Amino acid sequence: GAVVSQHPSRVICKSGTSVKIECRSLDFQATTMFWYRQFPKQSLMLMATSNEGSKATYEQGVEKDKFLINHASLTLSTLTVTSAHPEDSSFYICSAKASAFGELFFGEGSRLTVL
Amino acid sequence: KQEVTQIPAALSVPEGENLVLNCSFTDSAIYNLQWFRQDPGKGLTSLLLIQSSQREQTSGRLNASLDKSSGRSTLYIAASQPGDSATYLCAVTSVQGAQKLVFGQGTRLTINP
Numbered sequence: 001g002a003v004v005s006q007h008p009s010r011v012i013c014k015s016g017t018s019v020k021i022e023c024r025s026l027d028f029q030a031t032t033m034f035w036y037r038q039f040p041k042q043s044l045m046l047m048a049t050s051n052e053g054s055k056a057t058y059e060q061g062v063e064k065d066k067f068l069i070n071h072a073s074l075t076l077s078t079l080t081v082t083s084a085h086p087e088d089s090s091f092y093i094c095s096a097k098a099s100a101f102g103e104l105f106f107g108e109g110s111r112l113t114v115l
Numbered sequence: 116k117q118e119v120t121q122i123p124a125a126l127s128v129p130e131g132e133n134l135v136l137n138c139s140f141t142d143s144a145i146y147n148l149q150w151f152r153q154d155p156g157k158g159l160t161s162l163l164l165i166q167s168s169q170r171e172q173t174s175g176r177l178n179a180s181l182d183k184s185s186g187r188s189t190l191y192i193a194a195s196q197p198g199d200s201a202t203y204l205c206a207v208t209s210v211q212g213a214q215k216l217v218f219g220q221g222t223r224l225t226i227n228p
Contacts, residue, residue, distance in 0.1 A: 006158065034215070043204065043218045044159075093158050095216075103148060104206075104216060106159035 003029050006107030022092030022112045029074035030096035042074040049079045062115045084114040117142045117209045121219035136190040136222045138205035146208040153202045195226045
């Protein structure tokens with residue numbers, strides 16, 4: 001299957017700093033990328049939908065000024081957690097698809113710990 | 116609003132048994148349904164994708180069925196192995212969902228040697 005690479009896999013930062021997570025589709029062009037958040041032993045919660053060249057669409061309750069999403073090319077989307085706080089500590093996962101209703105492929109996830 | 120439910124939440128069986136995981140969804144107007152596997156602390160691995168026009172898909176020891184009209188899907192795992200231990204998630208793309216997947220809560224499967 002297609003490969004989606006996510007980096008970094010783990011990051012620890014101090015409260016108040018910003019953290020950037022990258023999501024790359026390695027062998028296909030992703031028209032749409034999605035960012036999810038997952039709390040321990042819970043399912044995935046969609047945060048936002050990212051389309052190349054346009055602004056991301058955020059789900060209700062997700063602060064767009066805190067979770068900045070940039071989809072600058074068909075193979076790269078970034079999620080920046082600005083002014084991170086301990087409650088932002090979570091597992092963040094990106095996914096990508098090559099066509100509107102095609103198969104969805106996931107990155108390995110990034111575990112963020114804010115001290 | 117689409118809702119996806121998976122039963123059971125957890126399942127533990129001896130190695131070698133055949134087993135079935137269940138997934139139900141409230142809105143039958145879907146484009147497709149996808150089954151994923153998630154190992155602890157890892158991302159999701161796509162197992163099977165069933166388009167709305169299809170009844171089932173098979174990959175190795177895995178078989179997924181889809182009954183769109185009744186809002187149900189099953190994932191059948193034959194001759195289970197300890198390496199099959201993981202959380203299994205199903206997700207649907209709704210016609211009204213703007214390409215977004217709606218996930219179930221998952222079934223945590225443990226295969227005992």
